[in-house]
Amino acid sequence: MLSIKNINVFVEGKQVLKNFNLDIEDGSIHVIMGPNGVGKSTLSRVIMGDNHYVLKNGEIVFDNQDITKMTTDQRSKLGIFLAMQSPLEIDGVSNQDFLRTAMSSHLGKQVGLYEFIKNCEAAAEDLKMDKNLIHRSLNVGFSGGEKKKNEVLQLKLLKPSFIILDELDSGLDVDSLKTVALNISKYKKDNPNTSILIITHLSNILEYIKPDYVHVLSNGTIVKTGRYELAKEIEKKGYNEVIGKTNIIIGDDDNE
Amino acid sequence: MNKIIIDKKIVSNSNDIKIDENVITFLKNGDYEIEYIASGEYNLSFVINGDINILESSFDKELNINNRYIINKGKLNVTKFYDNKVVKEVINIDLCNKGASVNYKFANICKTEENYIININHNDEKTVSDINNKSVALVNSSLKFVINSNVLEKANGSILNQTTRIVTMGECDTSISPNMFIPIDDVEARHGSVVGTFKDDQIFYLMSKGISYKDTLKLLVKGYLLSNMLLYHEIRKKIIDLVDTYWR
Known part of the structure; x- marks a missing residue:
């Protein structure tokens, strides 16, 4: 599915990811955990092709294609979806126009209004989301939870095969977290080959979306890999104790 | 009118x-x-x-x-x-x-x-x-x-x-x-x-959902020109058609 091979990533001359490697197989769920500022969100941006992040060597392969030089929209159309930590507010651009344009781009043809509204309203209902938000300016005046639900709404409409959830749990209350996480779980169940990369510094979301692998990121590189239990250990002891104790790899992941 | x-x-x-x-x-x-x-x-x-x-x-x-x-x-x-x-x-x-x-x-x-x-x-x-x-x-x-x-x-x-x-x-x-x-x-x-x-972050956000650069500009220009403008349908449609023509 996705293979990141030995990448070094710089932002404004500062190195953020160092000799970073990660392999994500079809249908698997990986988690990148780590305290603030260690490069977690950078990873999501690099996979999606944000050109503010300079990739100096290495490559990113998705479904056997080198996507390193592909534009952001090309990556999306291949099936990669990034649910952003802080979805942008864009005044004047209606959510409806945005969603319909995105759907049409993915399908390669104009989506009919009836089909679009039908899909949109069904997805909004699943997410317990106010349907009027579809007609408002994109994310403008949305609460933190509504913005995150809008990201998951996009996910449900665009039907990706690889999902990156960047700090999805931030800004969500307990009930909203449960709703969005259950929607993602349902999507995963309906599309078992879909892979998920969860980026988080808390383990709350993992109560609902159980990971196959948990990686701990520190100073731009993965320093520890394990199973779900590693996330629970971090929750109990904190990053310093877990990272500082040992660098041995737990579980059977052989990426490092 | x-x-x-x-x-x-x-x-x-x-x-x-x-x-x-x-x-x-x-x-x-x-x-x-x-x-x-x-x-x-x-x-x-x-x-x-x-x-x-x-x-x-x-x-x-x-x-x-x-x-x-x-x-x-x-x-x-x-x-x-x-x-x-x-x-x-x-x-x-x-x-x-x-x-x-x-x-x-x-x-x-x-x-x-x-x-x-x-x-x-x-x-x-x-x-x-x-x-x-x-x-x-x-x-x-x-x-x-x-x-x-x-x-x-x-x-x-x-x-x-x-x-x-x-x-x-x-x-x-x-x-x-x-x-x-x-x-x-x-x-x-x-x-x-x-x-x-337009802000790079806005362009990245829209493109990250599969929208091409050209269509991203169209969306942003339309949104920018039409927001907070009380225009009736005919003029609004004319502006949308213009943007579609310029950013064809």
Whole structure:
């Protein structure tokens, strides 16, 4: 599915990811955990092709294609979806126009209004989301939870095969977290080959979306890999104790 | 909607306005549409004595305009959209009496050369002006705004706002000069001027959902030009079609 091979990533001359490697197989769920500022969100941006992040060597392969030089929209159309930590507010651009344009781009043809509204309203209902938000300016005046639900709404409409959830749990209350996480779980169940990369510094979301692998990121590189239990250990002891104790790899992941 | 056609002469079938040479007096509160359908020089005065909404538009013309809005009382809302060849325009807004108010919203796509001077004269106390300009300057175009808010000494308690933003779509010659001449303390004034491109973060966000760069620009330009503009369907559709043509 996705293979990141030995990448070094710089932002404004500062190195953020160092000799970073990660392999994500079809249908698997990986988690990148780590305290603030260690490069977690950078990873999501690099996979999606944000050109503010300079990739100096290495490559990113998705479904056997080198996507390193592909534009952001090309990556999306291949099936990669990034649910952003802080979805942008864009005044004047209606959510409806945005969603319909995105759907049409993915399908390669104009989506009919009836089909679009039908899909949109069904997805909004699943997410317990106010349907009027579809007609408002994109994310403008949305609460933190509504913005995150809008990201998951996009996910449900665009039907990706690889999902990156960047700090999805931030800004969500307990009930909203449960709703969005259950929607993602349902999507995963309906599309078992879909892979998920969860980026988080808390383990709350993992109560609902159980990971196959948990990686701990520190100073731009993965320093520890394990199973779900590693996330629970971090929750109990904190990053310093877990990272500082040992660098041995737990579980059977052989990426490092 | 009362329609006023500005050709070589002023034409209207509305009984709600009085036309006296180049002076148009609005006799009743309500909505009016003004369209410049011929290129040329215009020197018009609009006399406002109540709550009037004017929608002005012009497409594909060469205009040299020197117009005046005389607001004796009430509130004037102007919503204006231009997509012309060349424009040289001076607008004078006189807030003549206590409480007179104007909300002026202008949007345009600049293709070659356009110069705008907007003079707002606060001639009495508690007058209010809210001036918003938003432009898209195409590559190699020249676009200049000079906005002068003038406050008389007796215009205590007045409120002034000027906001102008130009989005550049490549190399072009643009400038905004926001001026406020305020000789008294009891005035609330704000201004903001921005020249630049759309934010990279916005472009990345839209493209990350599979939308091509070209379609991303279309969405952003449409959103930018149409937001907060009270346009009826026909003009709105015309603007959307224009954007689709320019960013084909």
